[in-house]
Amino acid sequence: MTALLVDGLAYAYPDGHQALFGVDLRVEEGERVAVLGPNGAGKTTLVLHLNGVLTAGAGRIEVAGLPVAKANLKEIRRRVGVVFQDPDDQLFMPTVRDDVAFGPANFGLRGADLDARVKQALDAVGMADHADRSPMHLSGGQRRRVALATVLACDPEILVLDEPSANLEPVARRELAEVLLDLDRTMLMVTHDLPYALQVCPRSVLIDGGVIVADGPTRDLLADTALLAAHRLELPFGFRLD
Amino acid sequence: MQPFHRPGDTPVHRLPAQVKIVTALVFVLCVVATRRTEFLAFGLYFAVLAGVWTVARIPPVWLAKRALIETPFVILALALPFVAGGPTVDVLGVAVSEQGTLAGWNILAKGTLGVLVSLTLAATTSPRDLIVGLQRLRVPAMVITIATLMLRYLEVIAAEARRMRTARICRGHDPRFLWQVGATARGIGTLFVRSYERGERVHLAMVSRGWAGAMPDDPRPVGRSAWLLGLVPAAVAAAVLVGVSL
Known part of the structure; x- marks a missing residue:
């Protein structure tokens, strides 16, 4: 089944700046896809369309068959779980448990069901022992994992991660990758951390100038030095793929 | 605070x-x-x-x-x-x-x-319970929304101001001296813009998790x-x- 279908998506910001010029993307259930691209390529704009925060100027988006439209917004936001780049933007409740419960409670879960969902999400990211602490008192890597749990708790059809590896120390980065690989969910990962994309996502799409310019196995894309260079991307110092 | x-x-x-x-x-x-x-x-x-x-x-x-x-x-x-x-x-x-x-x-x-x-x-x-309490007392939804966001953003603005202050101090600024108060005053404009932008991101993150103006409540x-x-x-x-x- 198709988890996500984006067809001819175009969007211009109210100030007239055109960010997307017709994006086509199809993600099948269970796929993990990295969205690569330089700063300003339209990656985040694309993400904000997936859960209906921005409304497309043209084109259509479907999440597991349901079109993104005003009438379906609530269900769309449950189906599309967005983990934002800065966990501090996401976490705001006094305890980790409250924060993880916020999403599913908004979608109508109560009582024992809600408690079970919270526990499940915290177990999935290995943070169950910290349920009663304040998110403000956790380390950067722990906060990132709790932010992931707040979205997992909504049981989304597709998980969208915006720069998940940003600002993480190497160990926290690896731990997060292990959590992501264990989740077994459809995943869209926006990043310009190319080795991370290779580690987590078998498939990548490259966005630049508001269109998708390449789509294929991550390894092939990253080995194409000329393609990367044409779009202001490059592997970090010391990395080779050939 | x-x-x-x-x-x-x-x-x-x-x-x-x-x-x-x-x-x-x-x-x-x-x-x-x-x-x-x-x-x-x-x-x-x-x-x-x-x-x-x-x-x-x-x-x-x-x-x-x-x-x-x-x-x-x-x-x-x-x-x-x-x-x-x-x-x-x-x-x-x-x-x-x-x-x-x-x-x-x-x-x-x-x-x-x-x-x-x-x-x-x-x-x-707790602040969250206060909001939920007002909600249960049928206080108008708009008031609840404003209170919720204020509660959330106060912390955001305070944290933003703290970071900017640290960055100023690291560049030799000493806000204890009266003649350096100008830099603090000019910083307030920047603080507003930064807080506004962060506030927008916080709002997006809440909306993305299904928030529609009311705090989730378990009405016992x-x-x-x-x-x-x-x-x-x-x-x-x-x-x-x-x-x-x-």
Whole structure:
């Protein structure tokens, strides 16, 4: 089944700046896809369309068959779980448990069901022992994992991660990758951390100038030095793929 | 900023938020409606509050530190006896205005009791529960939304201001010197823009998790005993008010 279908998506910001010029993307259930691209390529704009925060100027988006439209917004936001780049933007409740419960409670879960969902999400990211602490008192890597749990708790059809590896120390980065690989969910990962994309996502799409310019196995894309260079991307110092 | 909430597990903490909000409101209304010359009544109100603190295990010093917010009003109250007109009386050889003294006492007594009631409510109820309590009392949704966002953004703005201050200090700025206050003032404009942008991101993150203006609530019916127990301070205050007004 198709988890996500984006067809001819175009969007211009109210100030007239055109960010997307017709994006086509199809993600099948269970796929993990990295969205690569330089700063300003339209990656985040694309993400904000997936859960209906921005409304497309043209084109259509479907999440597991349901079109993104005003009438379906609530269900769309449950189906599309967005983990934002800065966990501090996401976490705001006094305890980790409250924060993880916020999403599913908004979608109508109560009582024992809600408690079970919270526990499940915290177990999935290995943070169950910290349920009663304040998110403000956790380390950067722990906060990132709790932010992931707040979205997992909504049981989304597709998980969208915006720069998940940003600002993480190497160990926290690896731990997060292990959590992501264990989740077994459809995943869209926006990043310009190319080795991370290779580690987590078998498939990548490259966005630049508001269109998708390449789509294929991550390894092939990253080995194409000329393609990367044409779009202001490059592997970090010391990395080779050939 | 010192935290106003003091987590605990006392009977006062366990009361549903809406009960505490109603009790605090009724109590303050009673205080305000009391004639300023009923000195005994104010003493009784204070005793009731002290009783609540004992049950809730709130140390008076903890409250006193946070009550400093009242200082500007205290200064006004202390100035009134000397600046107000009308007939004067001699206190230790100093002529003070009779009306001014009573007016000052009025501000001081009612203001202090009001601040202490608010602090007691805040100390025993988490910010989130306060919002949920207002929601259960059917306060209009727009007010709830504003309160929720304010609560969320206050922290955001304070954190943003702290980071900017650190960055300034690292570049040799010393805000203790008066002539460097200009940089702080100019920073306020930047602070506004940064907070606004961060606020927007926070809002997006909340909306993305299905937030539609109301905090998720688990409406457990509140038993009559909780209301009866919770309203005791308000009932005592009302009795005092009726007693001194008759």
